[in-house]
Amino acid sequence: MTERIPCVNEGCDHKILPATAAKTGGYCMPCKQEMEREAYQRYIEANRRDVDLYEGITDAVQVLKIMHEPRIRDPLIRYIPYKYSMEQVYLTLSAEQQCEMKQYAMERIRSDDEDTGKDILMYLVCYHDLPLTVEIPELLEREILYPAVLFKGASVETRDHLLHQVNHDEENRNLILMMLAYIGDDVVVQQFWRWKRTQPTWASEMYVAPECYALQAGWELTQDGQRRELFITPSYSLYEVGETDARERVKGEPVSLLEPTSKHCPWCGGIFISLMNVHARHPALHSVDWRSSQLDVQTCLLCSSYGVVYMEMDGEGNPFWSEHNVKPDGLDDIDLEENKVEVSGMVSMILDDSAEGQRQQRLFHIASEPRQPFHGSEWAMEPSLSQVGGHPGWVQDAExxxxxxxxxxxxxIGQLDGEMIQEYGEGMFYMFVCEPCQMTAVSYQQS
Ligand SMILES: [Zn+2]
Ligand SMILES: [Zn+2]
Ligand SMILES: [Zn+2]
Incomplete structure (x- = not known):
């Protein structure tokens, strides 16, 4: 048997065959590989250059085209990010520039880059509510049938075409119903109402009744067949001050978010958090019939991530735990300590009431200008999601x-992004009200 010899690397106690040593200069394979990796790293660092694709470019349309350009990964190139996010650049577009971007999106679609084209159209529809009335027939012809929000500005002709097609196109029926829900005009509402009273023959093949598709677009049929909106408008962005300089360019005023209370959850014993406490007369709540001066949405973050948590209001508008709450299945089986949802910067106070002095203050703002109702609705586009008002950014199906x-x-009435609650936080907390009952509800979804 050949005698093994020690690796020449000091501090390595591997023994290797002389044949290996001859090939590697006396190093064991792990040491050899590590040295090669380090050498490569040194090479990258010595030769990497910064590339600023935006240098000298001031036109927002040009900036966006570069942003949407697929980038080849090259370890020797470090791309300098643009000073503003894609969302921020989109928001600066003039009406003329929006049109220019729309044309560009259609060009991308025609040259077989469907994904980029669709992305651009999504931003234009969600951030600017730009109708794609003229483009929709071409999208349909090219069999681009989702996301459904793109179709909300369809013409009367397209709507009628879809109302006809839905009866015959079994394969795309699901997507067509979604588009019709987004179109949601009187004719669609009436059709959904007729379907509700007399189910079409194809309804038995669907997972849900046809009229339930309305929920995906944020409305429902009332008992007498009218359209009832399920979210308030417009939308006001909620954001943390001091996150980055760029965010602070949005003008806003202080708002109370994520404040701990002194009340404890009867299910898990955790402390209730006031997710959002806004003056009921704030313009964001102009359409909400609220009897007290503040709308304070409190919840147990842990329990509402397992099921809906309802709160009622006392005479002064202070929230209290509703007797209607039904403990979700499975909550009894989880490790409460391990699953605790802590709000960043407020940990010390939750653990120990006396430690309030240690609490790190976080400052939140509500934007002073509203944004489009669908701005925060497509969570996968990674817009700033936390908001009062606006169509919810459902991570799963609308609920x-x-x-x-x-x-x-x-x-x-609004939503808070999990990332705002804690670092690396996931998912989204959704807030709801029932005005006649003066009740709030909080639910949660994650991917
Ligand atoms: Zn070694
Ligand atoms: Zn709880
Ligand atoms: Zn009610």
């Missing part, structure tokens, strides 16, 4: 809770 007191579908 509006029913009020446990009166059975009415509750209205969405």
């Amino acid at each position: 509006y809770p029913a009020c446990p007191a009166c059975s009415t579908t509750m209205k969405a």
Whole structure:
């Protein structure tokens, strides 16, 4: 048997065959590989250059075209990010520039880069509510059938075409129903109402009744066949001050978010958090019929991530735990300590009431100008998601809770991004109200 010899690397106690040593200069394979990796790293660092694709470019349309350009990964190139996010650049577009971007998106689609083209159209529809009335027939012809929000500005002709097609196109029926829900005009509402009273023959092949598709677009049919909106408008962005300089360019005023309370959850014993406490007369809540001066949405973050948590209001508008709450299945089986949802910067206070002095202050703002109702609705586009008002950014299918007191579908009044609650936080907390019952609800979804 050949005698093994030690690796020449000091501090390595591997023994290797002389044949290996002859090939590697006396090093064991792990040491050899590590040295090669380090050498490569040194090479990259010595030769890497910064590339600023935006240098000298001031036109927002040009900036966006570069942003959407697929980038070849090259370890020797470090791309300098643009000073503003894609979302921020989109928001600066003039009407003329929006049109220019729309044309560019259609060009990309025609030259077989469907994904980029669709992305651009999504930003234009969500951030600017730009109707794609003229483009929609071409999208349909090219069999681009989702995301459904792109179709909300369809013409009367397209709507009628879709109303006809939905009866015959079994393969795309699901997507067509979604588009019709987004179009959602009187004719669509009437059709959904007729379907609700007399189910079409194809309804038995669907997972949900045709009229339920309305929920995906943020409305439902009332008992007498009218359209009822399920979210309030417009939308006001909620953001943390001091995150980055760029965010602070949005003008805003202080708002109370994520404040701990002194009340404890009867299910898990955790502390209730006031997710959002806004003056009821704030313009964001102009359409909400709220009896007290503040709308304070409190919840247990842990329990509401397992099921809907309802709160009622006392005479002064202070929230209290509703007797209607039903403990979700499985909550009894989880390790409460391990699953605790802590709010960043407020940990010390939750653990120990006396430690308030240690609490790190976080400052939040509500934007002073509203944004488009669908701005925060496509969470996968990574817009700034936290908001009062606006169409919810559902991570899963739309899920509006029913009020446990009166059975009415509750209205969405806002959402907080999990990332705002804690570093590396996931998912989204959704807030709802039932006005006649003065009740709030909080639910949660994650991918
Ligand atoms: Zn070694
Ligand atoms: Zn709880
Ligand atoms: Zn109710």
